[in-house]
Amino acid sequence: MSISALIVLIYVLVLASYLGFELISKVPPTLHTPLMSGSNAISGITIVGALIASNELGYSTLSKWLGLVALVLATINVVGGYVVTDRMLKMFKKK
Amino acid sequence: MTIGIEIAYLIASVLFIIGIKYLGKTKDARRGNVISAVGMVIAIAATLFTLEVLTLLEIGIAILVGSAIGLYYAQKVAMTKIPEMVALFNGFGGLASFAVALSDYYFKRDTDLALLDAINLTSIIVSVLIGAVTFTGSMVAFLKLDGKVSGQPITFKGQHLLNLLLLIVFFAASVLVFLDPSQGYYILILVVISLVLGILTVIPIGGADMPVVISLLNSYSGMAACATGFILSNNVLIVAGSLVGASGIILTQIMCKAMNRSLVNVLLGGFGQTVAAGGADGPAVVVKEIGVEETAMLFDSASSVIVVPGYGMAVAQAQHVIRELMEQCEKRNINFRFAIHPVAGRMPGHMNVLLAEANISYDKLIEMDDINEDFSNTDLVFVVGANDVVNPAARTNPQSPIFGMPILNADKARTVIVSKRSMGKGYAGVENELFGYPNCLMLFGDAKQTITKVVSEMKDMA
Numbered sequence: 435m436s437i438s439a440l441i442v443l444i445y446v447l448v449l450a451s452y453l454g455f456e457l458i459s460k461v462p463p464t465l466h467t468p469l470m471s472g473s474n475a476i477s478g479i480t481i482v483g484a485l486i487a488s489n490e491l492g493y494s495t496l497s498k499w500l501g502l503v504a505l506v507l508a509t510i511n512v513v514g515g516y517v518v519t520d521r522m523l524k525m526f527k528k529k
Numbered sequence: 530m531t532i533g534i535e536i537a538y539l540i541a542s543v544l545f546i547i548g549i550k551y552l553g554k555t556k557d558a559r560r561g562n563v564i565s566a567v568g569m570v571i572a573i574a575a576t577l578f579t580l581e582v583l584t585l586l587e588i589g590i591a592i593l594v595g596s597a598i599g600l601y602y603a604q605k606v607a608m609t610k611i612p613e614m615v616a617l618f619n620g621f622g623g624l625a626s627f628a629v630a631l632s633d634y635y636f637k638r639d640t641d642l643a644l645l646d647a648i649n650l651t652s653i654i655v656s657v658l659i660g661a662v663t664f665t666g667s668m669v670a671f672l673k674l675d676g677k678v679s680g681q682p683i684t685f686k687g688q689h690l691l692n693l694l695l696l697i698v699f700f701a702a703s704v705l706v707f708l709d710p711s712q713g714y715y716i717l718i719l720v721v722i723s724l725v726l727g728i729l730t731v732i733p734i735g736g737a738d739m740p741v742v743i744s745l746l747n748s749y750s751g752m753a754a755c756a757t758g759f760i761l762s763n764n765v766l767i768v769a770g771s772l773v774g775a776s777g778i779i780l781t782q783i784m785c786k787a788m789n790r791s792l793v794n795v796l797l798g799g800f801g802q803t804v805a806a807g808g809a810d811g812p813a814v815v816v817k818e819i820g821v822e823e824t825a826m827l828f829d830s831a832s833s834v835i836v837v838p839g840y841g842m843a844v845a846q847a848q849h850v851i852r853e854l855m856e857q858c859e860k861r862n863i864n865f866r867f868a869i870h871p872v873a874g875r876m877p878g879h880m881n882v883l884l885a886e887a888n889i890s891y892d893k894l895i896e897m898d899d900i901n902e903d904f905s906n907t908d909l910v911f912v913v914g915a916n917d918v919v920n921p922a923a924r925t926n927p928q929s930p931i932f933g934m935p936i937l938n939a940d941k942a943r944t945v946i947v948s949k950r951s952m953g954k955g956y957a958g959v960e961n962e963l964f965g966y967p968n969c970l971m972l973f974g975d976a977k978q979t980i981t982k983v984v985s986e987m988k989d990m991a
Contacts, residue, residue, distance in 0.1 A: 440759075470744070488587065497635045498632075
């Protein structure tokens with residue numbers, strides 16, 4: 435990877451982190467548990483990397499197996515995270 | 530084709546950001562979660578387009594298995610057990626990230642060694658370290674929360690020295706990886722050390738500090754995804770990972786502040802051991818008891834009530850009968866609210882979820898800073914399953930281990946009733962001065978049973 439490509443990635447990291455701090459400090463404490471389970475789901479974004487890693491042909495390589503393990507785990511995070519967050523948020527009602 | 534995928538990743542990143550923005554308002558939050566999920570679907574679909582058709586079957590099976598497990602767990606889990614679930618999922622996130630990092634390392638080593646340049650190797654090493662620490666650390670946190678491992682801090686002599694030593698070996702092995710990237714063993718050394726470090730960092734931390742730990746591990750799981758984004762030069766991983774990383778750090782800070790502890794102090798662990806000694810030499814507290822009937826009468830004659838719920842309330846499954854109590858009070862036009870301490874429950878915001886599950890309107894749940902002024906004009910405070918968060922020693926007694934911790938000023942109310950199973954100590958193992966105060970009355974017994982009786986007394990009065 436070239437240095438300039440790295441710099442672009444660092445830009446993305448810095449700006450996204452700053453945006454994250456701004457947005458998340460506005461989330462009311464009432465919603466901190468759904469925020470955490472929701473971020474479990476978002477960190478399941480590794481699923482994208484896992485898909486790429488699982489894409490090797492043949493089963494002989496270690497790479498592929500690691501990719502498939504990652505794929506199962508990341509999918510659990512994505513599906514479980516979003517579903518349980520929805521389950522919780524559904525309960526927050528105002529009368 | 531590739532430009533299409535890049536655009537899809539960009540859209541996914543924007544949807545994650547909008548999803549989190551919507552979490553800022555309780556009424557929009559559910560929509561925000563859906564928006565975020567749509568972003569995830571777009572990112573996954575775009576990636577699927579790049580794949581070989583021949584591998585789709587096995588990928589499909591892996592996704593199906595993961596979805597089934599995730600769906601089952603998410604629908605089955607009890608709301609009291611959400612902290613365990615979050616801890617477990619943090620661990621899965623960490624393991625997935627470092628498995629991807631390893632996979633990428635072996636792939637490049639076996640195809641084109643030149644791809645493993647300094648930037649790439651650094652990203653892989655960082656990803657392995659954060660991912661593996663997140664994984665084993667989260668597993669220990671999960672076992673502690675679940676009661677499979679004692680919540681007591683586990684410390685031993687030379688613990689910090691051992692950690693330091695492991696870090697040095699880790700650094701040395703990293704240098705070896707740089708010198709000869711073709712040697713797969715060096716990477717394995719890094720993996721093993723990171724896994725051990727994860728265990729060692731969490732075992733000295735006591736059960737009461739688990740809210741801090743799972744918030745921190747939540748942040749790590751995001752950072753691990755971020756590091757993996759650097760390996761794959763993938764922006765959507767970096768954006769999503771950063772959002773999660775930022776979220777975990779903010780929650781960690783809030784938890785530390787609410788317990789008046791520094792993060793370093795929490796991580797060094799051992800809290801709860803010195804405390805037990807400090808509590809023993811205090812004078813024995815003389816308490817006044819109250820019965821169910823008198824309690825019902827006090828509720829009946831009050832015009833304002835604040836309930837202070839703690840995790841003990843959830844353990845006794847008393848939240849539903851408290852809602853009935855609320856209904857009885859509201860029939861009498863009593864102003865009935867809940868005061869929520871930031872560390873009530875076992876993770877940030879846990880108490881709000883438990884009360885929402887019992888169908889209590891969220892505008893009745895008031896944060897500590899917004900309600901603390903109101904205690905002095907309140908007729909009756911009802912403390913259920915909470916202890917340390919209402920201990921005035923945090924304000925008055927510099928000798929107390931919890932001195933300086935922000936608390937709910939329940940003691941300032943005209944009358945305080947504490948529902949408690951017995952005269953046990955709180956999580957921090959400290960004697961509660963409040964119980965001996967002249968305006969404090971103890972309602973002993975199982976919270977669910979006693980409150981049920983109070984409610985039926987109140988129904989008879991009406």
